[in-house]
Each structure stands twice: as structure tokens, then as C-alpha cells.
Amino acid sequence: MEINNQIEKAKKGDQVAFTFLLDYYWNEVYGFMLKRTENETNAEDITIETFSKAFDKIASYNPEFQFNTWLIAIAKNVHIDLLRKKKSSLFIEITDDEDLQAYNIADTTPSAEDELITEQNLSQLLQFIKELKPHYQEVIQLRYFQEMSYQEIANKIDEPLSNVKIKLLRAKKLLAEIIQDKR
DSSP: OHHHHHHHHHHTTOHHHHHHHHHHHHHHHHHHHHHHHOOHHHHHHHHHHHHHHHHHTGGGOOTTSOHHHHHHHHHHHHHHHHHHHOSSOOOOOOOHHHHHHHHHHOOOSOOHHHHHHHHSOHHHHHHHHTTSOHHHHHHHIIIIISOOOHHHHHHHHTOOHHHHHHHHHHHHHHHHHHHHHHO
């Protein structure tokens, strides 16, 4: 019941609902892709792309099916696309309309993670950031130290805006967990 409620909120653009769904299903989708790919980096990239596509297309989700089944189907398709392309890049081109839709997902008001990051001692925070994977370090550094917008980050690292938002959301969550563990 709670999941269906969060899905309905997400369909209306509720950022908290998107975060809830990402947190709730991340491990399931990531674990599934890790078994399929046997590669942590590829599994993580595919999972990020899966949530990016799912959030872009959430209005098309059919509640007759389980949400996790829908996510796994998207993940399988992303993985198949990766295998077909046989390129190092996992990211697809998206239209301006899709880009605008993804841009509207983000809520720019500071989240609990944002406030936690801001409150930390800078040198200690830098040590915590170094514990993240390099691509997470990069988006945190660009967003919070170079104060780039989501779109500027997307342009700089040559990834779709929706992927940048998912990576930053995940990076903040992991960083908050590291900080909490060290307290």
C-alpha cells in the first residue's frame, strides 16, 4: 500500500517519493544486475540508468504489475542495449522534451543529506568524500565545491541530466551513510 502511494506521488513529480522509491528498490535492482554482469561498475551504471529511465517514464507504469518487476524489466533492457552496442558508454541520447521532464524531477530545496553535508567540518568531509567511488566523488565535487548546476554537470561529464541527478542522489545518500557511521 505504501509503495503504491509513493508511486502515485512520484507520478505527480514528488521528489521525496522518487527518493523513497530509489532507496527502497536500489539494492534489489543493483543485486540483480550484479548477478547478470558480474561487474560492480557495470551493475551500478545500469542501475543508475534504470532508475533514470523509470523516473522519466513513471507515468507509463501499469499498477497491475509489481513495481520491482517493471524496474527489473527496464534493467534487463538497459543491459541488452549495453551488450548490443558493445561500447564503453552506457548512456543514450534523450530528446529535449525528455531532458526537460527529467529536469523538472529535481527539487532544489536542500534535503536532509544536503544539510548534513553543509554542517560537516570541511577537512573531515573531504576525507569522507574520498571513500566514495570516483564517479560519485566527481559529481559531489562539481555540485558542492564548484557549485555547478545539474545541467552544467551534465554538460561537463557528458551524461544526460537525469543520470546526473540519480548519481548525485545516490552519492549524497552514500556520503550521509559514511558520515553517520563515523559519528
